[in-house]
Amino acid sequence: MRRFAFLCVLACVGSLPAWAQKSPDLMQTPECLAARKDLDAALAAGGPRTRLDAARELAALKCFGARPRTAASAPEGRFLPPPASAQPPPPPAPVPEPAPLQLRPAPALPSVAPAPPPVAIPRNPAVTSCDTAGCWDSNGNRYNQQGPMLLGPRGGVCTIQGGLMNCP
Numbered sequence: 001m002r003r004f005a006f007l008c009v010l011a012c013v014g015s016l017p018a019w020a021q022k023s024p025d026l027m028q029t030p031e032c033l034a035a036r037k038d039l040d041a042a043l044a045a046g047g048p049r050t051r052l053d054a055a056r057e058l059a060a061l062k063c064f065g066a067r068p069r070t071a072a073s074a075p076e077g078r079f080l081p082p083p084a085s086a087q088p089p090p091p092p093a094p095v096p097e098p099a100p101l102q103l104r105p106a107p108a109l110p111s112v113a114p115a116p117p118p119v120a121i122p123r124n125p126a127v128t129s130c131d132t133a134g135c136w137d138s139n140g141n142r143y144n145q146q147g148p149m150l151l152g153p154r155g156g157v158c159t160i161q162g163g164l165m166n167c168p
Helices: 002-014 030-045 049-064
Strands: 127-130 134-137 142-146 149-151 157-161 164-166
Touching: 030 049
Parallel strands: none
Antiparallel strands: 127 134, 134 142, 142 149, 149 157, 157 164
């Protein structure tokens, strides 16, 4: 039984898939090293874009085993450089310059008159002293007595309420 199992294992090892078998390291092959040197030279020189693209494709093929991409094999949405025979796109249309900004003068603010001074409310003068002919107030005015009434400085009839003189 052990022999049978051993023979099965040997038979299976001979038919390993390609990914399981040890493959040579492509990065260390002389073809890859030469392609990488050409790619470095193309990058350093600048030059035409087609030379750089060709050096990249050759390095990918020799070092990674990748095939050059074509438009049919490129994944959806990926950018592929246009073929060398393609026409360059037309230059963009010139953008018209905007009209210069014109500023209008600010509207004039209405002139503000200064606030009027506060209104002085006249206080009724207090009666300071009285005699048989009339009374004196706290402002120094004399009120003459005409019977039961007091006449103010302007001739109007005044009344006394709670010690304060009121003359219209």
